Amino acid sequence: MPQLQFFDFRDNSQQLWDEILATQKDAAQSLAYKLVSEAVRDENGCLLTETTATRKVRFARLQFTAYRFIYCALTETAASSDQVIRHRCHNRRCVNPEHLTIGTKADNKHDDWEYWANGIDRAYLGTVAMHP
Numbered sequence: 110m111p112q113l114q115f116f117d118f119r120d121n122s123q124q125l126w127d128e129i130l131a132t133q134k135d136a137a138q139s140l141a142y143k144l145v146s147e148a149v150r151d152e153n154g155c156l157l158t159e160t161t162a163t164r165k166v167r168f169a170r171l172q173f174t175a176y177r178f179i180y181c182a183l184t185e186t187a188a189s190s191d192q193v194i195r196h197r198c199h200n201r202r203c204v205n206p207e208h209l210t211i212g213t214k215a216d217n218k219h220d221d222w223e224y225w226a227n228g229i230d231r232a233y234l235g236t237v238a239m240h241p
């Protein structure tokens with residue numbers, strides 16, 4: 110019977126981000142800041158990409174959604190495949206790092222329910238600590 114390694118398992122997404130943050134962090138953060146700086150600020154403080162669909166970005170020969178890339182690069186987080194980057198502002202075009210947070214898929218659903226029930230909680234926005 111093979112021993113399953115539950116404790117130290119790093120999935121593909123985590124291994125990828127471990128690698129990026131270890132070897133290409135400066136390049137990843139430069140690209141992330143460039144994406145943020147190119148976005149347009151709206152009246153909610155959201156930074157919106159010019160695309161109508163979710164912005165994609167290529168890095169290290171791979172494709173990412175821009176907001177996931179930005180969150181992982183700027184907060185130096187190796188997100189797993191099961192972790193989603195959540196929009197506190199509920200605008201998936203937003204790439205403002207301060208509006209992004211990490212959670213599970215279940216959290217993301219819960220956010221949607223909260224939003225549908227109560228609208229955006231503005232006090233909740235703008236509290237993410239970022240690495241310089």
Ligand SMILES: [Zn+2]
Binds near residue numbers: 154155199200204
């Ligand atoms: Zn936003």
